[in-house]
Amino acid sequence: MKKTFAVLVCWALSWFAAAANAQLVVEITRSAEDAVPIAIVPFGWESSGTAPFDVAEVVAADLRRSGRFAPLDRKTMIDRPTQGDQIRFQDWRYLKTDFITVGKLMPEGEGYAAQFELYNVLTGQRLAGQRLTANANSLRALAHRISDIIFEQLTGVRGAFSTRVAFINVEGTPPKQRYKLIVADYDGENQQVIATSDEPLMSPAWSPDGQRIAYVSFENKASAIFVQTLRTGERTRVSARAGINGAPAWSPDGKMLALTLSRKDGDVDVYTLDLSSQVLTRMTFDPGIDTEPSWSADGKKLYFMSDRAGGPQIYEVDVANPQRATRISFEGNYNARPRVSPDGKMLAVVHQDGGNYRIAVIDLASKALQVLTRGRQDESPSFAPNGATLIYATQERGRGVLATVSVDGRTEERLTTTSGEVREPAWAPFPQR
Numbered sequence: 001m002k003k004t005f006a007v008l009v010c011w012a013l014s015w016f017a018a019a020a021n022a023q024l025v026v027e028i029t030r031s032a033e034d035a036v037p038i039a040i041v042p043f044g045w046e047s048s049g050t051a052p053f054d055v056a057e058v059v060a061a062d063l064r065r066s067g068r069f070a071p072l073d074r075k076t077m078i079d080r081p082t083q084g085d086q087i088r089f090q091d092w093r094y095l096k097t098d099f100i101t102v103g104k105l106m107p108e109g110e111g112y113a114a115q116f117e118l119y120n121v122l123t124g125q126r127l128a129g130q131r132l133t134a135n136a137n138s139l140r141a142l143a144h145r146i147s148d149i150i151f152e153q154l155t156g157v158r159g160a161f162s163t164r165v166a167f168i169n170v171e172g173t174p175p176k177q178r179y180k181l182i183v184a185d186y187d188g189e190n191q192q193v194i195a196t197s198d199e200p201l202m203s204p205a206w207s208p209d210g211q212r213i214a215y216v217s218f219e220n221k222a223s224a225i226f227v228q229t230l231r232t233g234e235r236t237r238v239s240a241r242a243g244i245n246g247a248p249a250w251s252p253d254g255k256m257l258a259l260t261l262s263r264k265d266g267d268v269d270v271y272t273l274d275l276s277s278q279v280l281t282r283m284t285f286d287p288g289i290d291t292e293p294s295w296s297a298d299g300k301k302l303y304f305m306s307d308r309a310g311g312p313q314i315y316e317v318d319v320a321n322p323q324r325a326t327r328i329s330f331e332g333n334y335n336a337r338p339r340v341s342p343d344g345k346m347l348a349v350v351h352q353d354g355g356n357y358r359i360a361v362i363d364l365a366s367k368a369l370q371v372l373t374r375g376r377q378d379e380s381p382s383f384a385p386n387g388a389t390l391i392y393a394t395q396e397r398g399r400g401v402l403a404t405v406s407v408d409g410r411t412e413e414r415l416t417t418t419s420g421e422v423r424e425p426a427w428a429p430f431p432q433r
Helices: 002-013 055-065 089-094 136-155
Strands: 024-030 036-040 069-071 099-108 111-120 126-134 164-173 176-185 192-197 201-206 212-217 224-229 235-239 245-250 256-262 268-274 280-282 290-295 301-306 313-318 325-327 335-340 346-353 356-363 369-371 379-383 389-396 399-406 412-417 422-427
Touching (some): 036 055, 055 069, 055 136, 111 136, 136 176, 164 201, 176 212, 192 212, 192 224, 235 256, 268 290, 268 301, 301 335, 335 379, 346 369, 356 389, 399 422
Parallel strands (some): 379 422
Antiparallel strands (some): 024 412, 099 111, 164 422, 176 192, 212 224, 224 235, 245 256, 256 268, 268 280, 290 301, 313 325, 335 346, 356 369, 379 389, 389 399, 399 412
8 A cells, every 4th residue: 555655656756747937828729609798998097108017908817718708809898988987888789798797996095096987888878887996016916806706796605716725836857856736816916925945845725724834845955845825935844754744734713634644553544633732633544545535524524545446536525423434426437636616515526537637526415426528647636715717737739837727617727837747726815805
């Protein structure tokens, strides 16, 4: 069993390759055929000179990437109103646009204010409108907030355009490599390096409040789990026990981590770690490999991968009474890396589909499995905090990239790097209001 786990670890590490401060470039690879047509009219600039930022361009890009909307090309716009009483709805009906957003950007104090309105083109009804403020460095964040408001108004689902992702980036070539843990906006902008090491960094996991990240580091030539506070950069080593320290996952209340340890007997099992007391509690007891834990939404269960039945499958265990585990996945001979949806109703997994490894979701009520992706080697799924989309790692022309797919499989996009490779994405929770 030890040898088998070592092979799995080496396979995971083989995903890492050279990259250097690469920007992520978003490419939509599949959109829903019934995407809703919407016009995001360029915002007016209420001052002299050139506008400091194109708010409407970011809003249109956000909505397009969601796969649910088809923003109208600016070249086909026959008018450019900046407020509701300037809209000639008949003209926009002629362009077969269902909704329209108009707005203005203006200086205010030492920063800026943006005022926007959303209308139903068919009825002329004003659906939303708001005035938002930002400083010069947060105009992109302001645009994402507008996208969130529009998305929620039209879909009933909270928008996730103001959220962030973490991922691993690697510079150099073996044997000299530099690993980076990076946090960026959901679209790859505003990248910040959180941690660097000459040894592998792995398995980033966000705390429920989005203020801390747990991750695995091999910086001392052995695995250890660290928790780092993003605002201050302060980090704490929470597990450096002999053997394997891997796959950290936060409990919903942020008080515990589930993690994978190999103790003195070499058995690989899932444990929980109380972060305040450092008390460990063993959650799995099978001689097979038990790893990759993920908490249920209510914190009462843990899902994990185990090879106890002869191949990787997903099991669940009651945290309060962990003596007996129940198998969850039954379709196919390989299901791994479970991740729970925010509403607790689905698991995202890596599923072997023929000779390919793809992202799938399992309905926890019916146990039905649906394959979402079409790659050959897709891994590391992570749900957006609104549950509408998954981000994952995949391969493109032999190079590691990130990608997203909607939970119904109808829309996809690829986040490629200008150079190098990226791996192990983790989508952050919603920012605290």
